[in-house]
Amino acid sequence: MNSAVIVFPGSNCDRDLAVALEQVTGRKPAMVWHKDAELPEGIDFIGVPGGFSYGDYLRSGAMAARSPVMRAVKDAAAHGVPVIGICNGFQVLTEAGLLPGALMRNAGLSFVCRNVPLRVENSQSLFTSAYDADEEIVFPVAHHDGNYQADEATLDRLEDEGRVAFRYLDECNGSARSIAGILNDAGNVLGLMPHPERVIEPAHGRTDGRRLFEGLLETVA
Amino acid sequence: MKARVFITLKSGVLDPQGKAIHHALEGLGFSGVNDVRAGKLIELDLADGTSDSDIEDMCRKLLANTVIENFRIERLQTA
Numbered sequence: 001m002n003s004a005v006i007v008f009p010g011s012n013c014d015r016d017l018a019v020a021l022e023q024v025t026g027r028k029p030a031m032v033w034h035k036d037a038e039l040p041e042g043i044d045f046i047g048v049p050g051g052f053s054y055g056d057y058l059r060s061g062a063m064a065a066r067s068p069v070m071r072a073v074k075d076a077a078a079h080g081v082p083v084i085g086i087c088n089g090f091q092v093l094t095e096a097g098l099l100p101g102a103l104m105r106n107a108g109l110s111f112v113c114r115n116v117p118l119r120v121e122n123s124q125s126l127f128t129s130a131y132d133a134d135e136e137i138v139f140p141v142a143h144h145d146g147n148y149q150a151d152e153a154t155l156d157r158l159e160d161e162g163r164v165a166f167r168y169l170d171e172c173n174g175s176a177r178s179i180a181g182i183l184n185d186a187g188n189v190l191g192l193m194p195h196p197e198r199v200i201e202p203a204h205g206r207t208d209g210r211r212l213f214e215g216l217l218e219t220v221a
Numbered sequence: 222m223k224a225r226v227f228i229t230l231k232s233g234v235l236d237p238q239g240k241a242i243h244h245a246l247e248g249l250g251f252s253g254v255n256d257v258r259a260g261k262l263i264e265l266d267l268a269d270g271t272s273d274s275d276i277e278d279m280c281r282k283l284l285a286n287t288v289i290e291n292f293r294i295e296r297l298q299t300a
Contacts (some may be wrong), residue, residue, distance in 0.1 A: 147235075174237070
């Protein structure tokens with residue numbers, strides 16, 4: 001699997017994501033700068049990493065979503081290439097219109113940085129096939145704007161279509177219906193606030209995130 | 222030519238920042254504040270002849286996230 005990690009000014013989880021992808025796929029991902037208007041040939045998977053792209057100016061993810069590389073990412077997503085947006089990457093994907101809804105300031109106003117228990121709500125997706133149905137896992141979160149909001153009709157549609165991939169088991173940031181991660185309608189774009197790439201090897205204390213990348217590798221490769 | 226764009230959260234969207242400001246006002250002893258909503262003001266210095274629809278386009282494509290925010294444009298008369 002040939003993967004690409006998008007790098008914006010202010011990204012800070014790009015290397016973590018690159019390490020996770022290299023460990024699982026055996027290949028170094030291409031690191032693609034936000035000003036590049038094209039992705040390298042033959043990319044099978046795109047990761048939009050966490051961080052504080054453009055200093056969170058205007059709104060988290062707003063400037064990054066309009067950068068040249070995102071046009072290429074949108075194009076690739078439209079052609080079925082799997083795209084994951086983690087944390088700031090999730091914010092970028094909603095701002096870019098690849099995923100519905102918006103991520104607002106945490107309801108408690110505080111930056112939340114801790115391990116959170118999650119339930120895998122859809123274990124049939126490209127990204128979650130290595131998890132059991134309703135499995136409970138723990139990923140770390142580290143964000144200020146992770147409060148997922150969308151109108152009721154959108155939330156109902158996400159639920160009905162099995163597009164809620166992960167849900168918080170404890171109150172975390174005020175997200176509507178405790179949504180931690182969602183899929184697009186085609187199922188090839190996932191956005192989530194928690195960080196699977198930070199729990200992939202025993203030295204991290206947990207390895208719950210590793211299966212996300214392993215499952216992806218199995219379905220894509 | 223200058224224009225101001227006021228960006229506000231849609232009604233019904235929770236505004237934790239507004240709530241915190243409200244709380245702080247009460248803490249300072251200001252009673253009678255029923256609610257606080259925080260927003261943004263963006264000032265644009267534009268080429269003469271920039272149309273209303275151009276400014277609206279800017280709002281829809283970048284300045285506001287219309288999933289959660291409303292915008293209002295105010296053109297300033299320059300002398």
